[in-house]
Amino acid sequence: MTHYKTLRLILGDQLNPSHSWFKHKDNDTLYLVAELKQETDYVKHHIQKICAFFSAMENFAHALSCAEFNVLHLTLDETQNDKNLPSLLNRIAKKYHCSAIQYQYTDEFRLKEQLSLFKQASTYNVTAVDSEHFLLPFSQIKERFSKNKHVTMEHFYRAMRKQFDVLMEQGKPEGGKWNFDSNNRNKFSKNDLVDIPLPKVFNNDVSTIIDRLDKHQVSYLGEIKNQRLQWPTTRKQAISCLEYFCENLLINFGQFQDAMTNQSEHNTSLYHSRLSFAINAKLLHPLYVINRVINEYRQRPNEISISQVEGFVRQILGWREYVRGIYWINMPDYARKNQLQAKNKLPEYFWHGSTKMNCLSHSLSQSLTTAYAHHIQRLMVIGNFCMLTGINPDDVDNWYLGVYIDAIEWVEMPNTRGMSQFADDGIIATKPYAASGNYINKMSDYCKSCQYDVKQKVGEKACPLNSLYWNFMHTHRSKLEKNPRIGMVYKNWDRQTEEQKAALLKQAAAYLVDLESL
Known part of the structure; x- marks a missing residue:
């Protein structure tokens, strides 16, 4: 059994070939790249997301090996008995008689906390270095x-x-x-x-990865x-x-x-x-x-x-x-922010995409099929719908974090909880990015083939986003009406007759008690 002085951990989102770790070779250093159940199970991920990370990790480990670095690439087969990351690090360090463990600063708070606690309790010399990726250190x-x-x-x-x-x-x-x-x-x-x-x-053939999963x-x-x-x-x-x-x-x-x-x-x-x-x-x-x-x-x-x-x-x-x-x-307080007190659950069609709202159906179905949607689909279609219908931001966070191939919590959570759900007390957005069907119609051709009519506000064929938008603005008026960026919205609302307002609010209320029917 070869012995190494230092064990260096490379996480699945730290596949940086230009890192200073790789400026020179050290025969006393072992690099660890490992699939771990902990990382597949903290939220339900899209199959393409898991495959992409596991494939990239395997390819990176292979590239390091070809460059004559000492690399240990472990699959789920080899880590199935490691209950978490500290357990894995302890096992590998002990097996190879390492005296020091090094890791790069993580990009998720949960991993930062886990490795910080590991460092405090460890008998090894544990140190962390910058990932050397972001422009702002x-x-x-x-x-x-x-x-x-x-x-x-x-x-x-x-x-x-x-x-x-x-x-x-x-x-x-x-x-x-x-x-x-x-x-x-x-x-x-x-x-x-x-x-x-x-x-x-x-x-990229990922059949063996899928078999392991x-x-x-x-x-x-x-x-x-x-x-x-x-x-x-x-x-x-x-x-x-x-x-x-x-x-x-x-x-x-x-x-x-x-x-x-x-x-x-x-x-x-x-x-x-x-x-x-x-x-x-x-x-x-x-x-x-x-x-x-x-x-x-x-x-x-x-x-x-x-x-x-x-x-x-x-x-x-x-x-x-x-x-x-x-x-x-x-963080970590950001993960608990819910200034609008949204409590509803995600509708089931977020898992299959089958809804009569064409903009939402197309964006959800595309996300489930490709693990991708661009920023306006994420913000102004899916995110807008979740905000208008009062979906719990915890559920929204988990869905976005799981479904998108590029979603890592540091980038997902501020975009979701902050930008799209306005749940963070205005830390990111200076106004809620709420929109009626008119915005969707302006930026897409979704409305042309939808069962709902984007020009109607009430009635069986009315676009749900229209009444839901006004209900949202009405419900949160005390929080929003002093916002200079949306003051005109309330002037438009106040110009409507009481009958028009009541009809819109009644329509929205019917949707909110039965979101699954949309």
């Missing part, structure tokens, strides 16, 4: 964010642009504006739909066609996906980033990059992605406008880094 989060305080994302984003000199010209924003979001709200025309390139997909009775949701995973699970595949995005999709990304369509069965990602899993698993560094996108823009200035590029950069340099800061400065 963990140690600087407290400098930019304060607990329970709203930090305007736009201000944070501008500061990050300046700090990292991204799309800047002599201290000013390139193109004369910081934000081109007003250019990025186009709806697809029929001709636009024809022009969308097919997505970049892969053919079934063997160890791992409960999962969703589906995976022909036991082939279409998402990138190696750095080479991730770079290929990035190249495809830059060469074929970036040209129209910005203007259509919020658009939704019912006519996209073979292309559910539209002009989006399909890189979120690869970045969140750390196969790609965010600055590497940003620089590659900007380089494409530099090479094709007559084809690609700055509004396409800025919209993409804002999501990674701005929003992604922002929600991470919000998460860490406010």
